[in-house]
Amino acid sequence: MLRSLTPGVLGVLVRRGADFAAAEDAVQDALVEALRVWPDDPPREPRAWLVTVAWRRFLDTARADAARRRREDLVDEEPAPGPVPEADDTLRLYFLCAHPSLTPSSAVALTLRAVGGLTTRQIARAYLVPEPTMAQRISRAKRTVTGVRFDRPGDVTTVLRVLYLVFNEGYSGDVDLAAEAIRLARQLATVVDHPEVAGLLALMLLHHARRASRTGPDGDLVPLADQDRRRWDTGLIAEGVEILQTALSRDRLGEFQAQAAVAALHADAPTAAETDWVQIVEWYDELVRLTDSPVVRLNRAVAVGEADGPRAGLAALAALDDTLPRHTAAAAYLHERDGDWSTAARLYAEAARRATNLAERDHLTRQAARLNTR
C-alpha cells in the first residue's frame, strides 16, 4: 500500500536536511506521480523510487526558490546512498506530528497527512470542515514544527494520545478514521517497542471488533448489553487479546493496557450476564490509580453497580460531580436497575437534554419513552 510508505520517505528527506514543510509537499507530489506512473511501470523498489522522486522534487523547488531569491545558500549535494534506518525515520515523524507545541486538532491533522498520507481533502471531509480550513490548519501546523530538532527522544504517549483521538472520531466522513488509526498504531508498533503502544493497539482492535453490532438498522445506538455478540469480529478480538497479554506480561502497566483489559473482559463474556464485573472493577481501580480521571471514576461507578448492585453503584456515583458528561445517564441506568422507574425515566429525559450528540440523545429519549409507556 502506497500510503504506508509515506512516513519512511518523509523521514528520509527530513533527515537529509529538508525543512519539514517543503519535504511534506515534495512527498505528496511524489505520491501523485506514483499513482500516475506505477500502473504502467511498477518500480522494483517502491520506497527507493519515492525517495528519489521526492528528493528531486524537493531540490527542484529549493533551487527555484533560491534562484528567485537570488540566494545560493541551498546546495544540491546528493547525500551518499547507504543503508537507511527506516524505523528511526518513521518514529521521528510520528513524534514530530504529535509535538507538544501543536494543539490536539493540529496534531491530528498533521499526523493524518504526513504519517497517514491522506490528502487534505480527505481529512477535511472526515472532520466535516471546508477544505481551505483544513489546508490552513495543516500548513500552520507544519510551520509550527519546522525547525524542531530531535536531540532527545520524544514521549511516545503524546503520539498515542493523537492516535486515540483519531480512533474516537469514528467514521463520519468518507475516510474510515477508526481503521486509519489502527493502521497507524500497527505501523507505530513495528518501529517502537513499548507496552502502551501495544495496549492502545489492543484497545482499538477490541473496540473495532464490536463496531458492526454497535448500531441498529436505523443507525440507532445499541448499548453493549444489548449487542448481538455473534456479530463481534472474533478474529480482531483474538488478535487484540494476544497483543494485550504479551504487553501485560512485561509488567509495565499503563492506562491504555488497563482500558484494553476492560474491553477484553467484555469481549470474553459469551453473554452480557456472564460479564466478569468484579475483575472489571479491579481494572477501573488500576485506572483510577493511573489517571485519577473523573471520567474513569464515573465508569467505575457503573461497573460497581453491576458487580455489587445498583445501590452500591449509586453510592459511588453520589461522590462524583454531577455535571460530569454522562453522569445523569449513568444515574438513570442505575435507578432503573434498582426498580425506581419513574426516577429513571425523569433522569433519562434530562440526560437526553444534556446529550452532546444526536445518536446518544435519541437513545436516551427512547429509554425514557420505554419506561414512561410500559
Next chain:
Amino acid sequence: MAKYLLLKHYRGGPAPVTDMPQFDRWTPEEFSAHVRYMKDFAARLESSGEFVDSQALSPEGTFVRYDGEGRPPVTDGPFAETKDLIAGWMVIDVDSHERALELAAELSAAPGQGGAPIREWLELRPFMTDPPTVTE
C-alpha cells in the same frame, strides 16, 4: 437555484397546531418512526441534489458579548424561559420558492403519537445571494 434555511424551533413561532411533542412520553416505536422519517427525508433530498446541510443544536446556550479591552467576555443565560429557541436547521438548494414550501410542509408532516403528522411550524428563510454577474 436558491438556498433556503428551514429552521426548527423548540419554542416560538405561531401557536402550535398540535401540542409541543414530548418525545419521552411517546412509545419508543413512535419516536423511532419520527426520527426515521426525518432521516429518510434528508436522504431523499440528497439523492435529488437539493440537500446542503442539516444540524441539530443543544437546547441550552449562552449569550456572550465583548466587555472592553482586557476584560473577559460577559456571558448571560441560559434562559429557561426564552420565548424562541432554535432546535436545529436544514439548508436546501431548490429551483423555486414553491419547491421550498413543498419540502418544508413535507418535513413538518413527520409522524407523532399514533403516527399522525405533528404539523409543527417550520420557519423558511431565503439566503441572501451574491450579486448577479449580469445586471442590465
